[in-house]
Amino acid sequence: MKALVSVKRVVDYNVRVQVKSDGSGVITEGVKHSMNPFDEIAMEEAVRLKEKGKLTEIVAITIGGAKNEETLRSALAFGADRAIHIKEEGDVQPLTAARAFAAALKKEGAQVFFAGKQAIDDDANQTGQMVAALLDIAQATFASKVELDGGKAVVTREVDAGLETLEVDLPAVITTDLRLNEPRYLKLPDIMKAKKKPIETVTFADLGVEKGAALTISKTSAPPKRSKGIMVKTVDELVSALKSKGLV
Amino acid sequence: MSKILVIGEISDGKLNSGTAKVVAAAAQIKGDITVALFGADVSAAAADAAKLDGVTKVLKIESAANANPLAAVYAPQIVELAAGYSHVLFPGTAFGKDTAPRVAARLGVQQVSDIMVAHSPTSFDRPTYAGNAIVTVEAPAAPAIVATVRLASFTAVGSSANAAIESASSSAALPSHTRFVKLEAQKSERPDLQAAARVVSGGRALGSSDAFKIIYSLADKMGAAVGASRAAVDSGYVPNDMQVGQTGKIIAPELYVAAGISGAIQHLAGIKDARTIVAINKDAEAPIFEVADFGLVADLFTAVPELEGKL
Ligand SMILES: Cc1cc2nc3c(=O)[nH]c(=O)nc-3n(C[C@H](O)[C@H](O)[C@H](O)COP(=O)(O)OP(=O)(O)OC[C@H]3O[C@@H](n4cnc5c(N)ncnc54)[C@H](O)[C@@H]3O)c2cc1C
Numbered sequence: 001m002k003a004l005v006s007v008k009r010v011v012d013y014n015v016r017v018q019v020k021s022d023g024s025g026v027i028t029e030g031v032k033h034s035m036n037p038f039d040e041i042a043m044e045e046a047v048r049l050k051e052k053g054k055l056t057e058i059v060a061i062t063i064g065g066a067k068n069e070e071t072l073r074s075a076l077a078f079g080a081d082r083a084i085h086i087k088e089e090g091d092v093q094p095l096t097a098a099r100a101f102a103a104a105l106k107k108e109g110a111q112v113f114f115a116g117k118q119a120i121d122d123d124a125n126q127t128g129q130m131v132a133a134l135l136d137i138a139q140a141t142f143a144s145k146v147e148l149d150g151g152k153a154v155v156t157r158e159v160d161a162g163l164e165t166l167e168v169d170l171p172a173v174i175t176t177d178l179r180l181n182e183p184r185y186l187k188l189p190d191i192m193k194a195k196k197k198p199i200e201t202v203t204f205a206d207l208g209v210e211k212g213a214a215l216t217i218s219k220t221s222a223p224p225k226r227s228k229g230i231m232v233k234t235v236d237e238l239v240s241a242l243k244s245k246g247l248v
Numbered sequence: 249m250s251k252i253l254v255i256g257e258i259s260d261g262k263l264n265s266g267t268a269k270v271v272a273a274a275a276q277i278k279g280d281i282t283v284a285l286f287g288a289d290v291s292a293a294a295a296d297a298a299k300l301d302g303v304t305k306v307l308k309i310e311s312a313a314n315a316n317p318l319a320a321v322y323a324p325q326i327v328e329l330a331a332g333y334s335h336v337l338f339p340g341t342a343f344g345k346d347t348a349p350r351v352a353a354r355l356g357v358q359q360v361s362d363i364m365v366a367h368s369p370t371s372f373d374r375p376t377y378a379g380n381a382i383v384t385v386e387a388p389a390a391p392a393i394v395a396t397v398r399l400a401s402f403t404a405v406g407s408s409a410n411a412a413i414e415s416a417s418s419s420a421a422l423p424s425h426t427r428f429v430k431l432e433a434q435k436s437e438r439p440d441l442q443a444a445a446r447v448v449s450g451g452r453a454l455g456s457s458d459a460f461k462i463i464y465s466l467a468d469k470m471g472a473a474v475g476a477s478r479a480a481v482d483s484g485y486v487p488n489d490m491q492v493g494q495t496g497k498i499i500a501p502e503l504y505v506a507a508g509i510s511g512a513i514q515h516l517a518g519i520k521d522a523r524t525i526v527a528i529n530k531d532a533e534a535p536i537f538e539v540a541d542f543g544l545v546a547d548l549f550t551a552v553p554e555l556e557g558k559l
C-alpha cells in the first residue's frame with residue numbers, strides 16, 4: 001500500500017518573522033527555511049507505518065520553486081522512497097495545492113494522503129480537507145494516533161472537547177497533529193542515501209490543474225504591539241496591582 | 249445585501265459559546281443572518297440560537313446521520329444549503345476547521361481562515377505566521393465566501409432576539425466512508441477555556457501532573473479556567489484540550505496568568521488578545537515578560553500558593 005506525503009518548505013518555526021515596511025509581505029530572503037513541522041510528523045508517521053509493514057511505498061510531494069528540492073531531500077532522508085516536485089513559483093493557495101495533490105494521488109493510486117494539519121506560514125489549515133473533498137474520500141484531521149489495517153484506518157483526533165476516534169475507509173486523507181509522534185533526527189548516512197533517490201519534476205499543466213480564483217492579498221501588517229508592562233517584586237505587589245485594576 | 253449562513257456548533261447538546269461570536273462577525277459583514285444547526289436533536293441549541301441578536305432565522309437539520317459532527321457527512325448538506333447565500337461562516341474551532349475547507353473545495357472557492365476583522369463583505373484581516381503578520385485579503389464574492397472566524401477577535405452578541413426556528417432537510421447523497429467510533433471528552437466543572445474571563449496556565453516547569461494541582465487550586469480560587477503550554481501537554485501533565493497557542497486554543501480572557509511558561513511565539517499566538525497578562529517565571533530573561541502586563545520573577549512553587557493564599 002502506497003502513501004503520498006505532502007511536505008511544504010516554510011520559514012523555520014524558530015524565526016520571528018518581520019513584516020516588510022512597505023506592507024507587501026514578510027521578509028523571507030536570507031531567513032532560515034525548513035520542512036513544515038507538521039509535515040515532519042506526517043513523514044515520521046508514514047515511515048513508522050512502513051517499518052511496521054503497513055505501507056510498502058512512500059512518495060513525498062511538494063509544490064514550490066527550485067529550493068523545495070531541499071525539502072524533498074529531507075523527506076527522502078526520513079525514508080520516502082521517491083519524490084515528486086511540482087515546480088511552480090509564487091503564491092499557491094490551498095485549493096490550488098489541493099487540486100494538484102488530488103490529481104497526483106489519483107495518478108499514483110495511493111491509498112493514504114498524509115499532510116500536516118496546517119502550514120505554519122499561511123496557517124490556513126485547509127489543504128488536506130480540500131484534497132479529501134475533491135476526491136470525495138474520507139478525512140481524519142488533527143490525528144494523534146493512526147492505525148492502518150486492511151482497507152481501513154482507525155484514527156484518534158485532537159478535538160476541542162478531548163479525543164475523538166473515527167474509522168475511515170481507504171483511500172483517505174490524514175492530517176497530523178503535534179502529538180502523533182516525535183520526528184526522528186536525520187542521520188548523515190540517511191542524508192547521503194537520500195541524494196541518490198529519484199525526484200520527478202512536474203507542473204500544474206502536466207497534472208491538468210488550473211489555478212482558478214484566488215484571494216488577493218492587498219496588505220501585510222505587523223500585529224498591534226502589546227506595551228511592555230511592569231515588573232513587580234513580590235506577590236503582595238502583584239495582588240495589589242491586580243486589585244487596583246479590579247481583576248481579582 | 250449579504251445573506252449570511254452561520255454554521256452553529258453544538259457541544260454536549262447545547263449551543264457552543266463560539267456561535268455567538270461567529271454571529272458577531274456576521275453582523276460586522278452586515279446582512280441577513282441565518283444560523284444552521286446539524287444534529288440528531290438540536291431543539292435546545294436552536295432555542296438558544298434564536299435568541300442571538302441579529303439572527304433572523306434558525307434552521308434545524310436533524311437526522312440520525314447528523315448525530316456526530318462528521319465533516320464528510322455535514323459538508324454535502326451545507327453545500328446544498330449554501331445555495332443563495334453570499335457567505336458561509338464557521339467557528340474557528342476544531343469542528344469548523346475540519347468542516348469549512350470541505351465545503352469551500354466543493355464550492356470551488358478558496359477559503360478565508362480565521363477572520364479577525366471584516367472591512368467589507370469581501371475584505372478581511374486574517375493572521376499568518378502565528379499571528380506575527382496580519383494579511384488583508386480580498387475574496388471573490390461569487391459563488392460564495394467560505395470562512396472561519398477567529399473567535400478571540402469577536403465579542404459574543406447579546407441574547408435578546410426571538411428569531412424563527414424552521415426545520416430543513418437535505419437530499420444530498422451522504423458518504424459511508426467515515427464512521428464515528430467514540431469521543432473521550434474531558435469532563436470538568438471548571439469554566440470553559442475558550443469562554444472563561446480568567447485563565448491560569450502552567451508550563452513545562454510544573455514537571456508532573458501531580459504538581460499541576462497548585463495551578464488548578466489557584467484557578468479554583470479565582471474562578472478561572474485552566475490552560476497549558478504545549479510542553480505541559482506533550483509531557484502528559486494535562487490533556488490535549490488544554491493547550492493554548494497557535495495550534496491549540498486561541499483565547500481572549502480578561503486575565504491570563506502564565507506560570508512556568510517561557511513565552512514561545514507559538515504560545516503567545518494564543519494569548520495576544522488577553523486583556524491583562526500576568527507572568528510568573530524564575531528566569532528574568534524569559535520572553536513571556538515582553539508581553540506581560542505584570543511580571544514576577546519567582547519560583548512558581550512558592551509564588552503560586554502564596555498568590556492563592558493572598559487573594
Ligand atoms: C509547529 C509548532 C506548533 C506549536 N504550537 C504550540 C502551541 O499551540 N502552544 C504552545 O504552548 N506551544 C506550541 N509549540 C511549542 C513552543 O514552541 C514551545 O516549545 C512551548 O510553548 C514551550 O512550553 P513551556 O513554555 O511550558 O516550556 P519551556 O519553554 O521549557 O519553558 C519553561 C519555563 O519555565 C520556567 N521555569 C522553570 N522552573 C520554574 C520554576 N520553578 N518557577 C518558575 N518558572 C520556572 C523556565 O524559566 C522557562 O521559561 C509549538 C511548536 C511548534 C514547532
Ligand SMILES: Nc1ncnc2c1ncn2[C@@H]1O[C@H](COP(=O)(O)O)[C@@H](O)[C@H]1O
Nearest residue numbers: 006007008063116118119124125126127
Ligand atoms: N505548497 C505546498 N507544498 C507541499 N505541501 C503543501 C503545500 N501547501 C500545503 N501543503 C500541505 O498541506 C498542509 C496544510 O497546509 P495549509 O492548508 O496551507 O495550512 C501542509 O502541512 C502541507 O502538508
